[in-house]
Amino acid sequence: MRNGTARLTTGRLARLADVGVETIRFYERHGLLPEPPRTPAGYREYPPETVRRLRFIRRAKELGFTLREIRELLELRMTPGTTCAEIRGRAQEKVDDIERRIRSLERMRGTLVQLVRSCRGRGPISECPVLDALEEDEP
């Protein structure tokens, strides 16, 4: 086919992924985005998949992963010497991590839901049971 993969400039990529242009350069410097090919004039030319990659980064960030952790997730591919078993192991670690987070959030939700439920929504604060439950810790 004539066009193959239509490449993106930094600005177009930024708009598509809804991040700032500077953020893209920042991610490149910090290994979250691979260095893309350049035009003769030095302009970056991104393959369109980069949009998905940026969206993945954003989602992971919202979930409390650090950029370092996200980079680790992304590096599961493209590390040349890595065996498939290593990748599998690292992915499993991340799964365990994610499951711990989920359980912790579920405990938190349980506390808050109980709280919302026990609160009639009327009366002064002194009778609202929202209080001490909030400080509860691991059982």
Add this chain to the structure above:
Amino acid sequence: MRNGTARLTTGRLARLADVGVETIRFYERHGLLPEPPRTPAGYREYPPETVRRLRFIRRAKELGFTLREIRELLELRMTPGTTCAEIRGRAQEKVDDIERRIRSLERMRGTLVQLVRSCRGRGPISECPVLDALEEDEP
């Protein structure tokens, strides 16, 4: 009873909650811990419940809540003019927020689990399917 509530110094509190002494002062300045009463010499005297509060803060942080959000959670109590209904509403918002996070983590886990499963653990990286799945986004 003779002792009632045994009060804690900053250092003891820090050890019990497994945070630094400076962190406690930092949280006080930023409204996450209420200003405790002082001895005549100016030493802080914390009620023992503060340990739970600090542990709650740590847990919430690990889950990706910012200090601002945690403060909001904690302020659901002790805001004098607040009605019970308001508190209830704010708590419900936090529940919704937590549920969004859980769903997002579950999607992430799904992707990774699929990945781990489809990977036999043998062979070179070029045959490991860990790759593109990682970049997947909301469906």
Add this chain to the structure above:
DNA sequence: CTTGACTCCGTAGCATGGTACGGACCGTAG
């Protein structure tokens, strides 16, 4: 060929969430 938008790069600044430091004071054991 000019104009305006876009890109490049390096560097600086900002917000968040602490962490460390230094000099002074307190308090208790010997």
Add this chain to the structure above:
DNA sequence: CTACGGTCCGTACCATGCTACGGAGTCAAG
């Protein structure tokens, strides 16, 4: 009373994750 640790405070510093700035080169429309 002295020593030694704990505490006080203010300020400075740190890492993370951007965000903005300035000056120069690029490129496409008119």
